[in-house]
Amino acid sequence: MQFVKGHMGGNLIVLTYGEEMEKKRQLEQMLAVLGGKYLTGHQGGILFPPEAGGDLKVRIISCSWQDYIPACGGLTQVLGKAIVETDIGRRYDIKCENGQIGVTLEFDCGLVPLKINVAQGKVQNVETDLSSFVEECIREGIEEVVVDDVPIMRVGTFMVVSAEAICARYKGINFEKMDSETLNVFAALQKRFQEKVNLKLWNVALYDEKTSIGGDARVLFPHSVMLGHIEAACGTGSVALALGLATKRTEQTMTFSFETGGEPVLGGKELTTVNLQRSGSTVTSASFSHNNVEILAIGDLVTSP
Numbered sequence: 001m002q003f004v005k006g007h008m009g010g011n012l013i014v015l016t017y018g019e020e021m022e023k024k025r026q027l028e029q030m031l032a033v034l035g036g037k038y039l040t041g042h043q044g045g046i047l048f049p050p051e052a053g054g055d056l057k058v059r060i061i062s063c064s065w066q067d068y069i070p071a072c073g074g075l076t077q078v079l080g081k082a083i084v085e086t087d088i089g090r091r092y093d094i095k096c097e098n099g100q101i102g103v104t105l106e107f108d109c110g111l112v113p114l115k116i117n118v119a120q121g122k123v124q125n126v127e128t129d130l131s132s133f134v135e136e137c138i139r140e141g142i143e144e145v146v147v148d149d150v151p152i153m154r155v156g157t158f159m160v161v162s163a164e165a166i167c168a169r170y171k172g173i174n175f176e177k178m179d180s181e182t183l184n185v186f187a188a189l190q191k192r193f194q195e196k197v198n199l200k201l202w203n204v205a206l207y208d209e210k211t212s213i214g215g216d217a218r219v220l221f222p223h224s225v226m227l228g229h230i231e232a233a234c235g236t237g238s239v240a241l242a243l244g245l246a247t248k249r250t251e252q253t254m255t256f257s258f259e260t261g262g263e264p265v266l267g268g269k270e271l272t273t274v275n276l277q278r279s280g281s282t283v284t285s286a287s288f289s290h291n292n293v294e295i296l297a298i299g300d301l302v303t304s305p
Contacts, residue, residue: 001029001304004082005039005297008290009233009261009270011074011221014041015082017091018048018059021304027061027068032305034063039297042231043072045079049092054104054111056083056092064202064224070109071133073235077293079105080116080126086298096121109136126293130239131285137243138282147193153247157201158240159193163208163220163266175206175220175266183225190225205234205241207258208266215259217241218267230264233272239286242274252278261292 004015014033021029030044041063048057058079062069083089083103089096094103101116110132117124137156145152150169153160163175166189173182186206194200202224207217219241221234231237242256254276261270270292277285 001301003033003039003297003299003301004078004086004088004295005041006078006082006293006295008074008077008235008293009268009272010264011043011231011233011235012041013072013075013078014039014044015075015079015088016044016046018046021046026059029305030061031063031066033301034061038301038305042229043069043075045072045075047088047092050106052106052111054106055094056088056103057106060107062202062223064227064229068108070136071107071112071130071236073128073130073133073237073239073288074231074233074290076105076112076114076128076130076235077126077290078295080114080128081123081293082295084116084118084121084123085295107132109133123293125289125291127287127289128235129285129287130236131287133236133239134243134276134283134286137240142243142247145193145196147189147196150189152193153244154197154201155205155240155243157199158203158205158237159190159201160205160207160241160244161189163206175208178222178225178230178265186222187225202229203237203240205237205244206266207241210267211259212267213259213269213271215257215271217245217256217258219258219260219272220264220266222264232262232264232268233260233270233290235272235288235290238272238274238288242276242286243283246276246278246283254278261290
Protein backbone atom coordinates (compact mmCIF):
# COMPACT_ATOMS: atom_id res chain seq x y z
CA MET A 1 0.00 0.00 0.00
CA GLN A 2 1.54 3.31 -1.09
CA PHE A 3 1.16 6.39 1.09
CA VAL A 4 1.98 10.08 1.39
CA LYS A 5 2.22 11.64 4.84
CA GLY A 6 2.26 15.38 5.52
CA HIS A 7 1.19 17.99 8.02
CA MET A 8 -0.46 21.39 8.22
CA GLY A 9 0.89 23.15 11.29
CA GLY A 10 1.16 19.82 13.11
CA ASN A 11 -2.16 18.40 11.87
CA LEU A 12 -0.93 15.00 10.63
CA ILE A 13 -2.46 13.70 7.41
CA VAL A 14 -1.98 10.32 5.69
CA LEU A 15 -3.05 9.80 2.06
CA THR A 16 -3.57 6.38 0.45
CA TYR A 17 -5.08 5.02 -2.77
CA GLY A 18 -8.47 3.31 -2.76
CA GLU A 19 -7.55 0.92 -5.56
CA GLU A 20 -4.73 -0.50 -3.40
CA MET A 21 -7.02 -1.21 -0.44
CA GLU A 22 -9.59 -3.91 0.18
CA LYS A 23 -12.94 -2.40 -0.78
CA LYS A 24 -14.85 -3.75 2.23
CA ARG A 25 -12.04 -2.98 4.71
CA GLN A 26 -10.97 0.53 3.73
CA LEU A 27 -12.22 2.16 6.95
CA GLU A 28 -10.63 -0.55 9.08
CA GLN A 29 -7.35 -0.36 7.18
CA MET A 30 -7.07 3.42 7.39
CA LEU A 31 -7.84 3.44 11.13
CA ALA A 32 -5.04 0.92 11.61
CA VAL A 33 -2.66 3.18 9.66
CA LEU A 34 -3.65 6.21 11.77
CA GLY A 35 -3.47 4.28 15.02
CA GLY A 36 0.30 4.23 15.49
CA LYS A 37 1.48 0.78 14.49
CA TYR A 38 2.08 1.92 10.92
CA LEU A 39 2.28 5.69 10.39
CA THR A 40 0.21 7.64 13.00
CA GLY A 41 -2.02 10.49 11.93
CA HIS A 42 -5.04 12.60 12.86
CA GLN A 43 -6.94 12.17 9.58
CA GLY A 44 -6.57 9.86 6.63
CA GLY A 45 -7.65 10.50 3.06
CA ILE A 46 -8.43 7.64 0.66
CA LEU A 47 -8.05 8.83 -2.94
CA PHE A 48 -10.24 7.72 -5.87
CA PRO A 49 -10.84 8.81 -9.46
CA PRO A 50 -13.52 11.56 -9.66
CA GLU A 51 -17.21 10.65 -9.85
CA ALA A 52 -19.13 13.92 -9.40
CA GLY A 53 -17.55 16.50 -11.68
CA GLY A 54 -14.39 17.16 -9.68
CA ASP A 55 -10.77 16.22 -10.30
CA LEU A 56 -10.26 13.82 -7.41
CA LYS A 57 -12.57 12.01 -4.98
CA VAL A 58 -11.46 11.77 -1.34
CA ARG A 59 -13.01 9.91 1.56
CA ILE A 60 -11.77 11.16 4.92
CA ILE A 61 -11.41 9.25 8.18
CA SER A 62 -10.83 10.72 11.66
CA CYS A 63 -8.91 8.95 14.42
CA SER A 64 -11.31 10.44 17.03
CA TRP A 65 -14.57 9.71 15.23
CA GLN A 66 -13.25 6.27 14.21
CA ASP A 67 -15.35 6.81 11.09
CA TYR A 68 -15.71 8.82 7.91
CA ILE A 69 -16.07 12.60 8.27
CA PRO A 70 -17.48 15.05 5.69
CA ALA A 71 -14.47 17.38 5.35
CA CYS A 72 -10.97 18.13 6.61
CA GLY A 73 -9.22 21.42 5.92
CA GLY A 74 -5.75 20.23 6.89
CA LEU A 75 -6.08 17.40 4.41
CA THR A 76 -6.86 19.85 1.59
CA GLN A 77 -3.67 21.80 2.31
CA VAL A 78 -1.47 18.69 2.43
CA LEU A 79 -3.18 17.15 -0.60
CA GLY A 80 -2.85 20.39 -2.57
CA LYS A 81 0.90 20.32 -1.99
CA ALA A 82 1.12 16.58 -2.67
CA ILE A 83 -0.72 16.86 -6.01
CA VAL A 84 2.17 18.93 -7.33
CA GLU A 85 5.16 17.59 -5.39
CA THR A 86 4.41 13.84 -5.43
CA ASP A 87 3.05 11.38 -7.98
CA ILE A 88 -0.61 12.13 -7.13
CA GLY A 89 -1.15 14.73 -9.85
CA ARG A 90 0.18 12.48 -12.62
CA ARG A 91 -1.70 9.49 -11.26
CA TYR A 92 -5.07 11.31 -11.54
CA ASP A 93 -4.30 13.28 -14.73
CA ILE A 94 -4.11 16.66 -12.99
CA LYS A 95 -1.89 19.07 -14.90
CA CYS A 96 0.69 20.61 -12.61
CA GLU A 97 2.18 23.76 -14.11
CA ASN A 98 3.77 26.89 -12.71
CA GLY A 99 1.25 29.58 -11.82
CA GLN A 100 -2.15 28.95 -10.25
CA ILE A 101 -3.72 25.51 -10.60
CA GLY A 102 -7.43 24.97 -9.98
CA VAL A 103 -8.32 21.55 -8.52
CA THR A 104 -11.74 20.47 -7.27
CA LEU A 105 -11.97 17.76 -4.62
CA GLU A 106 -15.06 15.61 -4.12
CA PHE A 107 -15.71 15.30 -0.36
CA ASP A 108 -18.69 13.78 1.41
CA CYS A 109 -19.83 17.36 2.19
CA GLY A 110 -19.69 18.31 -1.50
CA LEU A 111 -17.22 19.89 -3.92
CA VAL A 112 -14.18 21.63 -2.42
CA PRO A 113 -12.19 23.80 -4.87
CA LEU A 114 -8.49 24.51 -4.34
CA LYS A 115 -6.27 27.23 -5.75
CA ILE A 116 -2.71 25.90 -5.73
CA ASN A 117 0.01 28.48 -6.37
CA VAL A 118 3.14 26.93 -7.88
CA ALA A 119 6.59 28.34 -8.65
CA GLN A 120 9.45 26.25 -10.07
CA GLY A 121 7.55 23.04 -9.38
CA LYS A 122 7.02 23.82 -5.69
CA VAL A 123 3.75 24.80 -3.99
CA GLN A 124 3.91 28.27 -2.47
CA ASN A 125 0.47 28.12 -0.84
CA VAL A 126 -2.95 26.51 -1.15
CA GLU A 127 -6.26 28.34 -0.79
CA THR A 128 -9.14 26.03 0.13
CA ASP A 129 -12.76 26.96 -0.59
CA LEU A 130 -14.81 25.41 2.23
CA SER A 131 -18.16 26.93 1.27
CA SER A 132 -19.74 23.46 1.14
CA PHE A 133 -18.62 22.94 4.75
CA VAL A 134 -20.20 26.31 5.68
CA GLU A 135 -23.48 25.19 4.09
CA GLU A 136 -23.37 22.00 6.14
CA CYS A 137 -22.70 23.92 9.39
CA ILE A 138 -25.61 26.28 8.73
CA ARG A 139 -27.89 23.39 7.84
CA GLU A 140 -26.98 21.56 11.07
CA GLY A 141 -27.32 24.75 13.11
CA ILE A 142 -25.31 27.43 14.91
CA GLU A 143 -26.39 28.08 18.47
CA GLU A 144 -25.11 29.05 21.91
CA VAL A 145 -25.27 26.38 24.60
CA VAL A 146 -24.41 27.12 28.25
CA VAL A 147 -22.72 24.26 30.14
CA ASP A 148 -21.72 24.76 33.79
CA ASP A 149 -22.01 28.54 33.30
CA VAL A 150 -19.62 28.36 30.34
CA PRO A 151 -21.09 29.72 27.06
CA ILE A 152 -20.25 27.40 24.16
CA MET A 153 -21.12 27.78 20.49
CA ARG A 154 -22.26 24.72 18.59
CA VAL A 155 -21.28 25.32 14.97
CA GLY A 156 -22.52 22.32 13.04
CA THR A 157 -20.54 19.44 14.54
CA PHE A 158 -18.01 21.75 16.25
CA MET A 159 -17.78 22.81 19.88
CA VAL A 160 -16.40 26.38 19.78
CA VAL A 161 -15.43 27.68 23.21
CA SER A 162 -13.41 30.51 24.79
CA ALA A 163 -10.49 29.39 26.94
CA GLU A 164 -10.95 32.57 29.00
CA ALA A 165 -14.56 31.60 29.77
CA ILE A 166 -13.43 28.15 30.94
CA CYS A 167 -10.60 29.60 33.07
CA ALA A 168 -13.06 32.03 34.69
CA ARG A 169 -15.24 29.09 35.74
CA TYR A 170 -12.52 26.59 36.74
CA LYS A 171 -9.53 27.90 38.67
CA GLY A 172 -6.05 26.54 38.03
CA ILE A 173 -6.69 25.68 34.38
CA ASN A 174 -3.81 26.40 32.01
CA PHE A 175 -4.27 25.80 28.29
CA GLU A 176 -0.72 26.98 27.59
CA LYS A 177 0.59 23.96 29.50
CA MET A 178 -2.28 21.50 28.95
CA ASP A 179 -1.45 19.69 32.20
CA SER A 180 -3.41 16.69 33.47
CA GLU A 181 -5.83 18.81 35.54
CA THR A 182 -6.63 20.94 32.49
CA LEU A 183 -7.12 17.88 30.29
CA ASN A 184 -9.48 16.28 32.80
CA VAL A 185 -11.57 19.42 33.25
CA PHE A 186 -11.82 19.94 29.52
CA ALA A 187 -12.76 16.30 28.83
CA ALA A 188 -15.54 16.51 31.45
CA LEU A 189 -16.84 19.78 29.97
CA GLN A 190 -16.83 18.29 26.47
CA LYS A 191 -18.76 15.25 27.71
CA ARG A 192 -21.42 17.42 29.35
CA PHE A 193 -21.66 19.51 26.19
CA GLN A 194 -22.20 16.34 24.15
CA GLU A 195 -24.93 15.25 26.54
CA LYS A 196 -26.66 18.64 26.42
CA VAL A 197 -26.78 18.82 22.61
CA ASN A 198 -27.50 15.07 22.45
CA LEU A 199 -24.72 14.50 19.94
CA LYS A 200 -21.34 12.79 20.24
CA LEU A 201 -19.28 15.57 18.68
CA TRP A 202 -15.52 15.11 18.43
CA ASN A 203 -14.64 18.46 16.86
CA VAL A 204 -13.43 21.35 19.02
CA ALA A 205 -12.08 24.88 18.47
CA LEU A 206 -10.67 26.42 21.66
CA TYR A 207 -9.54 30.05 21.52
CA ASP A 208 -8.59 33.16 23.43
CA GLU A 209 -7.62 36.73 22.51
CA LYS A 210 -4.15 36.82 24.11
CA THR A 211 -2.43 37.06 20.75
CA SER A 212 1.28 37.73 20.24
CA ILE A 213 2.04 37.86 16.49
CA GLY A 214 -0.84 39.92 15.16
CA GLY A 215 -3.64 37.37 14.92
CA ASP A 216 -7.26 37.85 15.95
CA ALA A 217 -7.16 34.85 18.32
CA ARG A 218 -4.93 32.07 19.57
CA VAL A 219 -6.44 28.70 18.77
CA LEU A 220 -6.08 25.01 19.62
CA PHE A 221 -8.20 22.04 18.52
CA PRO A 222 -8.45 19.48 21.38
CA HIS A 223 -10.88 17.18 19.60
CA SER A 224 -10.43 14.28 22.01
CA VAL A 225 -7.95 14.96 24.80
CA MET A 226 -8.35 11.54 26.40
CA LEU A 227 -7.32 9.87 23.14
CA GLY A 228 -4.45 12.32 22.73
CA HIS A 229 -6.06 13.81 19.61
CA ILE A 230 -5.09 17.46 20.03
CA GLU A 231 -4.43 19.32 16.79
CA ALA A 232 -2.29 22.45 16.79
CA ALA A 233 -3.98 23.53 13.54
CA CYS A 234 -7.25 22.57 11.86
CA GLY A 235 -8.84 24.01 8.72
CA THR A 236 -12.49 23.15 9.31
CA GLY A 237 -12.03 24.12 12.96
CA SER A 238 -10.69 27.52 11.94
CA VAL A 239 -13.69 28.05 9.66
CA ALA A 240 -16.07 26.91 12.43
CA LEU A 241 -14.44 29.39 14.83
CA ALA A 242 -14.76 32.17 12.25
CA LEU A 243 -18.45 31.32 11.82
CA GLY A 244 -18.90 31.51 15.59
CA LEU A 245 -17.13 34.87 15.83
CA ALA A 246 -19.10 36.16 12.83
CA THR A 247 -22.34 35.89 14.82
CA LYS A 248 -21.16 38.99 16.71
CA ARG A 249 -20.20 40.96 13.60
CA THR A 250 -22.18 42.59 10.79
CA GLU A 251 -19.65 43.03 7.97
CA GLN A 252 -20.37 41.43 4.61
CA THR A 253 -16.71 40.49 4.13
CA MET A 254 -14.59 39.32 7.07
CA THR A 255 -10.99 38.14 7.40
CA PHE A 256 -9.70 36.37 10.50
CA SER A 257 -6.09 35.49 11.29
CA PHE A 258 -5.56 32.76 13.89
CA GLU A 259 -2.31 32.00 15.70
CA THR A 260 -1.90 28.23 15.50
CA GLY A 261 0.58 25.46 14.87
CA GLY A 262 3.50 23.74 16.54
CA GLU A 263 3.02 22.10 19.93
CA PRO A 264 -0.44 20.92 21.12
CA VAL A 265 -0.97 23.94 23.38
CA LEU A 266 -3.04 27.08 22.90
CA GLY A 267 -1.68 29.31 20.15
CA GLY A 268 1.47 29.11 18.05
CA LYS A 269 3.84 30.98 15.75
CA GLU A 270 2.03 30.02 12.54
CA LEU A 271 -1.02 31.64 10.98
CA THR A 272 -4.27 30.30 9.59
CA THR A 273 -6.18 32.89 7.56
CA VAL A 274 -9.94 32.55 7.06
CA ASN A 275 -12.05 34.70 4.71
CA LEU A 276 -15.86 34.77 5.06
CA GLN A 277 -18.42 36.35 2.75
CA ARG A 278 -22.04 37.11 3.63
CA SER A 279 -25.10 37.47 1.46
CA GLY A 280 -27.50 39.49 3.56
CA SER A 281 -27.22 38.10 7.09
CA THR A 282 -26.05 34.61 6.10
CA VAL A 283 -22.45 33.55 5.56
CA THR A 284 -22.36 31.89 2.16
CA SER A 285 -18.69 31.25 1.47
CA ALA A 286 -15.42 30.62 3.26
CA SER A 287 -11.84 30.05 2.23
CA PHE A 288 -8.70 29.47 4.25
CA SER A 289 -4.98 28.86 3.99
CA HIS A 290 -2.16 27.96 6.38
CA ASN A 291 1.43 29.18 6.17
CA ASN A 292 3.24 25.95 7.11
CA VAL A 293 2.48 22.80 5.10
CA GLU A 294 5.05 20.04 4.54
CA ILE A 295 5.32 16.59 2.99
CA LEU A 296 6.94 14.36 5.61
CA ALA A 297 7.22 10.94 3.97
CA ILE A 298 6.40 9.04 0.77
CA GLY A 299 6.62 5.25 0.60
CA ASP A 300 5.06 1.81 0.80
CA LEU A 301 3.77 -0.13 3.76
CA VAL A 302 5.63 -3.45 3.74
CA THR A 303 2.59 -5.22 5.17
CA SER A 304 -0.95 -3.94 4.70
CA PRO A 305 -3.16 -3.46 7.77
